[in-house]
Amino acid sequence: MINQKEIILPAFPRGFHLITGLVMEQLPDLPGSGLLHLFIRHTSAGICINENSDPTVPDDFETSFNRLVPEGRGYYTHTTEGSDDMPAHIKSVLAGTELTIPFSDGRLLLGTWQGIYLCEFRNRGGRRRLIATILT
Amino acid sequence: MINQKEIILPAFPRGFHLITGLVMEQLPDLPGSGLLHLFIRHTSAGICINENSDPTVPDDFETSFNRLVPEGRGYYTHTTEGSDDMPAHIKSVLAGTELTIPFSDGRLLLGTWQGIYLCEFRNRGGRRRLIATILT
Amino acid sequence: MINQKEIILPAFPRGFHLITGLVMEQLPDLPGSGLLHLFIRHTSAGICINENSDPTVPDDFETSFNRLVPEGRGYYTHTTEGSDDMPAHIKSVLAGTELTIPFSDGRLLLGTWQGIYLCEFRNRGGRRRLIATILT
Numbered sequence: 411m412i413n414q415k416e417i418i419l420p421a422f423p424r425g426f427h428l429i430t431g432l433v434m435e436q437l438p439d440l441p442g443s444g445l446l447h448l449f450i451r452h453t454s455a456g457i458c459i460n461e462n463s464d465p466t467v468p469d470d471f472e473t474s475f476n477r478l479v480p481e482g483r484g485y486y487t488h489t490t491e492g493s494d495d496m497p498a499h500i501k502s503v504l505a506g507t508e509l510t511i512p513f514s515d516g517r518l519l520l521g522t523w524q525g526i527y528l529c530e531f532r533n534r535g536g537r538r539r540l541i542a543t544i545l546t
Numbered sequence: 547m548i549n550q551k552e553i554i555l556p557a558f559p560r561g562f563h564l565i566t567g568l569v570m571e572q573l574p575d576l577p578g579s580g581l582l583h584l585f586i587r588h589t590s591a592g593i594c595i596n597e598n599s600d601p602t603v604p605d606d607f608e609t610s611f612n613r614l615v616p617e618g619r620g621y622y623t624h625t626t627e628g629s630d631d632m633p634a635h636i637k638s639v640l641a642g643t644e645l646t647i648p649f650s651d652g653r654l655l656l657g658t659w660q661g662i663y664l665c666e667f668r669n670r671g672g673r674r675r676l677i678a679t680i681l682t
Numbered sequence: 683m684i685n686q687k688e689i690i691l692p693a694f695p696r697g698f699h700l701i702t703g704l705v706m707e708q709l710p711d712l713p714g715s716g717l718l719h720l721f722i723r724h725t726s727a728g729i730c731i732n733e734n735s736d737p738t739v740p741d742d743f744e745t746s747f748n749r750l751v752p753e754g755r756g757y758y759t760h761t762t763e764g765s766d767d768m769p770a771h772i773k774s775v776l777a778g779t780e781l782t783i784p785f786s787d788g789r790l791l792l793g794t795w796q797g798i799y800l801c802e803f804r805n806r807g808g809r810r811r812l813i814a815t816i817l818t
Contacts, residue, residue: 412682414579414650443686445719445815447581449648451657453597458775461725466760467771473757474772478614478750485609488602499603500610503594507660508646510780512721512813514686519813521723524779541648541655543581545681545817546684548818550715550786583717585784587793589733614750621745624738635739636746639730643796644782677784677791679717681817 413438417448417540422530424494426460426468430518430525437542440513444546449508451539454498454532456505462525475501475531498531505529549574553584553676558666560630562596562604566654566661573678576649580682585644587675590634590668592641598661611637611667634667641665685710689720689812694802696766698732698740702790702797709814712785716818721780723811726770726804728777734797747773747803770803777801 417436419429433448440446450457461467479497486496509526512519528538553572555565569584576582586593597603615633624632645662648655664674689708691701705720712718722729733739751769760768781798784791800810 412580414648443815444684445817447646447648449646449655451655451660453595453657453659459725459779460771460775464760467768470758470760470768471772471775474751474768477757479610485613486606488600488606496603496606496610499596500607503596503607503641505775506642506778507595510646510719510721510782512686512719512815519721519723521725521811523725524723539657543579543648545581548716550784583782583784585782585791587791587796589731589793589795615746621749622742624736624742632739632742632746635732636743639732639743639777642778643731646782675793679715679784681717 411546413544415542417542419528419538419540421536422528424530424533426471427528427530428462428525429528430462433526440516440544441546443514444544445510445512446518447508447510447543449541451541454495454502455535455538456502456507456529457509458505458527458529459509459524460527461523463523468527478504494533501529501531547682549680551678553678555664555674555676557672558664560666560669562607563664563666564598564661565664566598569662576652576680577682579650580680581646581648582654583644583646583679585677587677590631590638591671591674592638592643592665593645594641594663594665595645595660596663597659599659604663614640630669637665637667683818685816687814689814691800691810691812693808694800696802696805698743699800699802700734700797701800702734705798712788712816713818715786716816717782717784718790719780719782719815721813723813726767726774727807727810728774728779728801729781730777730799730801731781731796732799733795735795740799750776766805773801773803
C-alpha cells in the first residue's frame with residue numbers, strides 16, 4: 411500500500427532545524443509497520459537525520475557546512491543568484507535530499523537522540539515542499 | 547508491486563552529468579503513484595539530485611568536489627589504481643550511491659529545477675550500471 | 683510485503699568496517715526480488731557502500747573524513763561529550779544514516795566491488811542498532 415502526500419514547510423532562516431513534529435502532524439496515522447520516505451523538491455536545501463536535543467548541535471552543523479563549502483570563492487562560476495546559491499547546491503548534495511525512515515506500531519523507529527532536520531542553505535529559502543510517501 | 551530493471555549508462559567523462567532523460571527512456575511507464583529507486587553498482591561514481599538548468603552548476607560541482615577531496619596527497623595509501631581512484635571512492639560516499647524518488651500519475655515528482663545527476667569521479671570510468679526498482 | 687527486524691552490531695573500533703556478512707547472517711532469506719532498507723538508530727555513526735576488497739580503502743576513508751571534519755577546533759560549541767562527538771555528528775550526515783539496496787533471486791544486487799560499511803565515528807561507540815526492512 412502506498413500513500414502519498416505533499417507537506418509544505420514554513421520559511422525557516424538559514425541553518426539546520428528540527429522538523430520531526432512539523433512533518434508528523436501533517437501526515438495521517440502510520441498504519442502498522444512500514445517505511446516513510448521524505449523527498450525535498452528543492453536544490454538548495456536538504457533533509458537529514460541527527461541529534462534532537464542540544465540546540466548547539468544544529469548551530470555547529472551550520473558552522474561546519476560553511477567551512478566545508480565556503481562562500482564567495484573565485485572558483486564558482488554559477489554566481490548570478492547570489493553568493494549563497496552555489497554553495498547551497500553543493501551542501502544539498504552533501505546532506506541529501508531524500509530520506510527513508512522505518513516505522514512500527516504507528517511510530518517512527520528513530521533512535522532516542524534522532525530527529526529529522528530541514529537543512530536550509532539559502533539566506534532566504536522561503537517555504538519548502540516535501541513529498542511524503544508511506545509504504546505499508 | 548515491484549518491477550526491477552538494469553540500466554546501462556554510456557561512458558561519460560569525469561564530472562557531473564544530467565541523466566534524467568537517459569534513465570526515464572530505459573524504464574517502462576511509471577504506473578500510478580509510487581517510488582523509483584536507483585542504485586549504482588560502482589564504488590567510484592555516484593548519483594544525486596540537483597539543478598537541471600544552468601550548465602555552470604555541474605561544472606562547479608566538479609570543482610567543489612575536487613576541493614573537498616583533493617587528489618595526489620601523501621596521506622592516501624590506496625594508490626595502485628591511480629591518483630583519481632581513492633578520491634573517487636570518498637566522493638562516491640559523499641554524493642551517495644542510491645536514490646529514491648516519488649512519482650505520481652506516471653511522472654517523477656521532481657521539483658521544477660531538479661534533475662538526476664550521474665557523478666563520474668574517475669578519469670575513465672567507462673559504462674556504469676544502475677539497478678532501477680519501481681515500487682507501486 | 684514488509685518484514686522488519688532489528689540488527690545489533692557488536693562494538694567496533696573507530697573507523698570504517700565491512701559489515702555485509704554480519705548484516706546478512708542476521709536476516710531471513712531474501713525472497714524473490716525487492717529492496718532491503720537499513721537504518722542506523724544513532725547520530726554519531728553512519729552506513730554507506732564502498733569497496734569490499736582492499737583494506738587500505740577503509741583506512742583512507744577514516745583519514746579523509748578526519749580531514750573533512752577536523753576535531754578540536756575552536757568553532758565547535760557542542761563539546762561536552764568529547765572532542766570526537768560533534769565531528770562524529772557531522773560525519774554521520776555526510777556518510778548517511780540509511781541505505782536501500784535492491785535484491786533479486788535472494789541476493790543483494792551489489793556490484794562486484796561493493797560492500798556495506800559501518801562508519802564508526804566515535805572513539806568508543808559501543809554496540810550499534812540497525813533496523814532492517816525487507817520490501818517484496
